[in-house]
Amino acid sequence: MAAIARAKGLDVEVSAFEKWDSQGRTFGLVSFGQSFHWVDPAVALPKIRTLLRPGGSLALAWNDIEPISELKSRLDAVVARFHADGRTASLGSRASWGTEASPEASANSATAEPVRKVEPVEHPALTQRRDAGFAPNETTFVEDLHYSRHDWLSIVFTYSAQLTMDPVKRAVMREEMSAEIPDDGLDARNEALLVLAGA
Structure with a gap:
């Protein structure tokens, strides 16, 4: 990326x-593209x-791209087999796992299976900014992709x-995901998030 920019x-x-x-330099804009999760906010935000400069802004952007249609469920199942904690979250939501019985298993609690529950919550990027004295605003941009x-x-x-x-597990996971995707590819939707915060 540095070479391309240069x-x-x-x-x-x-x-x-x-x-x-x-x-000693100051700037009108500090931006992070899909990368703020790599820094320590306790250090980065005060910096x-x-x-x-007065009136300057901090801009944080993320893409949240997911397949649409039933293919999403099949690909999620592959991912779940390789990531044992089973925890994934889209921007602006928190995924948690509980144990609930399916209708078929309601008569036998021993067969209860984990069920994913998604609860709307404020994105951590907004909470962190407010705690650091910024006034953040959230905007979402939606685009359909192939x-x-x-x-x-x-x-x-x-x-x-x-x-x-592990590289071997990663290669196997890629093969399994590849097998689920049709020859003509897949449709997806991006709900890109921009958090723009003034100091």
């Missing part, structure tokens, strides 16, 4: 954000306040949960 004539400084030296099998898998396997897997 090739376009942009000045680039490579550093962990928490250790980066601003050398950002010192970087922003991906080839290769392009979809290329996205999924850039996510941290997959990047940190």
Whole structure:
């Protein structure tokens, strides 16, 4: 990314954000694209306040892209087999697991199975910003997309949960997901989130 930016004539400084030296510079905008979860907010947010000029803004953006149609359930089932904790959450929601009996199992509590419950909650990005003295606003942008099998898998396997897997398990998971995706690819929806916060 740094090489691409430099090739376009942009000045680039490579550093962990928490250790980066601003050398007294201030900015009208500080932005994180799909990356704020990589920094320590307890360190980063106070630092950002010192970087922003009066009237400046902090912009945080994430994509939340999921397949639509019944294919989503099949792909989720593959993911669940490889991530034992079974916990996933979309932006703006909290996924929790409880134990409830299905109608078929109601007569036998021993057959109760975990059921995913999703409760609407404020996204942590908003709460963290408010706690640090920012005034955040949330905007969601929705777009319908289509991906080839290769392009979809290329996205999924850039996510941290997959990047940190055992390489052999990751390869098997990719093969199983690939087998579920039709030759003509899949339709998906992106509910992109922008949190824009003024100091």
